[in-house]
Amino acid sequence: METGSSTASVRRRRTPLLRQLVRSPKALIGAIMLLVIVLAAILAPWIVPHDPTAQDITSTLLPPAWMANGNGSYLLGTDVLGRDILSRTIYGARASLLIGAVSVLIASVIGVTIGVIGGFFGGWVEDVMLRIADMQLAIPYILLAILLSAVIGPSVLTVIIVLGITRWVVYARITRGEVLSLKERDFVRAAVGLGARRSRIILRHLLPNLISAILVVATIEVSLVILAEASLSFLGLGVQPPTPTWGTMLGDGRDYLATAWWLSVFPGVALMLAILSLNMLGDWLRDTLDPGLKVDG
Amino acid sequence: MTSALPTDTPLVTVSDLRVHYPIGQRLFGKQAAVVRAVDGVSLTIRRGETLSLVGESGCGKSTTGRAILQLERPTAGSVVFDGTELTTLTAEPLRRMRRRMQMIFQDPYASLDPRMTVGESIAEPLAIHGLAKGAAQAARVDELLGLVGLSPRWAGRYPGEFSGGQRQRIGIARALAAEPDLIVADEAVSALDVSIQAQIVNLLEDLQADLGLTFLFIAHDLAVVSHVSDRVAVMYLGKIVELADGDELYQRPLHPYTVALLSAVPLPDPVVEARRQRIILTGDLPSPLAPPSGCRFRTRCWLRARLGNPENCVTEEPALRVVEENRQVACHWSAALADHVGTPTTSGGTT
Numbered sequence: 231m232e233t234g235s236s237t238a239s240v241r242r243r244r245t246p247l248l249r250q251l252v253r254s255p256k257a258l259i260g261a262i263m264l265l266v267i268v269l270a271a272i273l274a275p276w277i278v279p280h281d282p283t284a285q286d287i288t289s290t291l292l293p294p295a296w297m298a299n300g301n302g303s304y305l306l307g308t309d310v311l312g313r314d315i316l317s318r319t320i321y322g323a324r325a326s327l328l329i330g331a332v333s334v335l336i337a338s339v340i341g342v343t344i345g346v347i348g349g350f351f352g353g354w355v356e357d358v359m360l361r362i363a364d365m366q367l368a369i370p371y372i373l374l375a376i377l378l379s380a381v382i383g384p385s386v387l388t389v390i391i392v393l394g395i396t397r398w399v400v401y402a403r404i405t406r407g408e409v410l411s412l413k414e415r416d417f418v419r420a421a422v423g424l425g426a427r428r429s430r431i432i433l434r435h436l437l438p439n440l441i442s443a444i445l446v447v448a449t450i451e452v453s454l455v456i457l458a459e460a461s462l463s464f465l466g467l468g469v470q471p472p473t474p475t476w477g478t479m480l481g482d483g484r485d486y487l488a489t490a491w492w493l494s495v496f497p498g499v500a501l502m503l504a505i506l507s508l509n510m511l512g513d514w515l516r517d518t519l520d521p522g523l524k525v526d527g
Numbered sequence: 528m529t530s531a532l533p534t535d536t537p538l539v540t541v542s543d544l545r546v547h548y549p550i551g552q553r554l555f556g557k558q559a560a561v562v563r564a565v566d567g568v569s570l571t572i573r574r575g576e577t578l579s580l581v582g583e584s585g586c587g588k589s590t591t592g593r594a595i596l597q598l599e600r601p602t603a604g605s606v607v608f609d610g611t612e613l614t615t616l617t618a619e620p621l622r623r624m625r626r627r628m629q630m631i632f633q634d635p636y637a638s639l640d641p642r643m644t645v646g647e648s649i650a651e652p653l654a655i656h657g658l659a660k661g662a663a664q665a666a667r668v669d670e671l672l673g674l675v676g677l678s679p680r681w682a683g684r685y686p687g688e689f690s691g692g693q694r695q696r697i698g699i700a701r702a703l704a705a706e707p708d709l710i711v712a713d714e715a716v717s718a719l720d721v722s723i724q725a726q727i728v729n730l731l732e733d734l735q736a737d738l739g740l741t742f743l744f745i746a747h748d749l750a751v752v753s754h755v756s757d758r759v760a761v762m763y764l765g766k767i768v769e770l771a772d773g774d775e776l777y778q779r780p781l782h783p784y785t786v787a788l789l790s791a792v793p794l795p796d797p798v799v800e801a802r803r804q805r806i807i808l809t810g811d812l813p814s815p816l817a818p819p820s821g822c823r824f825r826t827r828c829w830l831r832a833r834l835g836n837p838e839n840c841v842t843e844e845p846a847l848r849v850v851e852e853n854r855q856v857a858c859h860w861s862a863a864l865a866d867h868v869g870t871p872t873t874s875g876g877t878t
Binding site: 415416417419420421422423424425426427430434435438439519520 | 596598622623624625626632633634637638639640641642643651652655656698701705
């Protein structure tokens with residue numbers, strides 16, 4: 231273990247996060263995968279072999295290059311309109327990752343805030359919070375999406391807003407439950423006894439102890455949100471064609487699963503890899519942030 | 528310490544403290560039942576003394592401790608701390624008052640935030656009350672760690688890396704950080720190994736001598752308490768049954784419950800220990816939902832059985848009365864107790 235100097239050591243002794251990451255093979259693989267996907271999304275205009283929206287009527291539904299009838303210029307095949315699957319998958323990462331990351335962030339911030347307040351203050355505040363959560367669950371998010379699309383028009387931003395403000399309930403519920411149990415714990419009572427203000431108790435004691443639970447939910451939610459985007463876009467309420475997203479590609483390919491599997495399999499694999507890498511990284515982050523679980527070596 | 532009042536006034540005066548918990552649903556304003564966890568406790572804690580509060584599990588001793596610190600708001604009664612009534616204090620003045628009264632918890636595994644380093648935990652009272660910042664804060668943390676016998680080098684570690692005894696020391700360091708007048712130690716050693724218990728008790732005693740602290744020491748074990756207490760209050764079912772100077776209480780208990788508790792303490796002398804007579808109380812503690820009428824201890828009282836079940840134990844609740852200087856006892860028959868203590872008995876409270 232580290233032998234820090236005796237002064238100014240009140241702050242946490244922390245091995246740089248990056249060095250810890252390199253020590254864990256699972257997290258490292260996850261991080262590299264995610265990095266590749268994110269880089270591909272950012273660098274998409276420079277690395278794609280074709281324009282993702284360019285149609286080629288003469289070569290529709292071409293299978294991947296290594297199969298019979300495959301065309302070397304369309305590595306992963308083409309779709310109904312003859313658009314390059316590889317280029318579309320790479321471009322699809324842009325909208326999908328953006329929507330996944332930003333709406334999960336918005337939803338978790340809203341949910342955790344509401345959950346902490348409800349759980350911590352209890353009483354009627356908690357009752358109101360639970361009723362609002364029930365109401366939120368009772369209103370289909372599609373309805374809100376229709377409303378928003380009508381007002382500001384369908385776009386990536388619309389999808390982010392709709393998913394961001396409708397998917398907070400799960401965070402609020404989990405947070406409230408955790409807060410209810412945390413506030414009965416001795417260390418929270420001890421903080422009250424020390425004379426800590428409520429804000430301090432929430433920020434310094436409750437939130438850091440909530441992170442594990444929230445991270446687990448958030449990593450699952452990213453995948454659900456990416457899929458929810460597909461349904462919204464499928465209904466014409468989200469990202470507009472021809473802009474590719476993984477969700478819309480999956481939806482478009484569904485009708486051709488028996489004849490042209492590559493339409494949905496490749497965006498599906500991309501989605502799976504993104505979520506897998508997120509989960510691997512999320513697991514590691516959760517364990518690393520929990521000092522109780524940290525074992526030497 | 529900082530008080531303008533004369534030093535012979537008690538630091539804490541508790542009068543008729545009650546903590547009741549309603550349980551069950553209120554239906555049309557009707558209350559189903561009330562748990563009388565603390566039911567009329569009065570005591571004083573003198574400056575610089577150690578007052579021990581003993582009793583079996585569920586007697587309300589921890590609740591009393593928490594109610595004194597206003598961690599549990601009392602249902603009724605008053606707690607005067609150095610001239611200030613705490614029960615009516617609003618949030619902000621109470622919060623500032625908390626600097627002067629601290630608590631040490633029973634379970635050292637639960638009382639430290641697992642996500643704060645030891646240094647951060649100890650520095651918390653300093654930060655909360657704006658007592659020290661930056662380098663001064665770090666220096667004070669080092670000093671406190673040294674004071675409780677831990678290495679200042681460990682300030683950057685997490686509680687998970689320490690043993691129970693070490694964590695309790697950390698908890699003590701945190702309680703000391705703001706230089707409080709009163710420390711309530713709620714079963715501070717009962718979760719620890721016996722060998723560690725002695726270390727912690729000695730540490731507390733040393734700290735008291737060095738820092739002039741006043742302790743309320745809550746315990747279920749008279750053996751532990753005997754080393755540290757100036758005075759001892761014995762609680763039974765939400766009430767104090769006997770309050771006396773430590774030595775007096777040990778040598779000449781005046782309440783049958785105290786006698787029974789003392790008979791359970793093993794003695795270090797093997798010859799005396801072999802002759803030690805145990806009074807084993809039968810039955811469980813009665814429910815605080817519906818305490819027995821009259822004397823609350825009567826259902827398990829061995830003395831009452833020997834006296835032929837006198838009627839006034841059932842009809843009349845014995846008040847905590849002053850029987851001698853510095854001695855209070857709540858028993859109708861405490862005068863008759865002396866005749867029955869020491870007489871051979873295999874078990875009391877039967878029949």
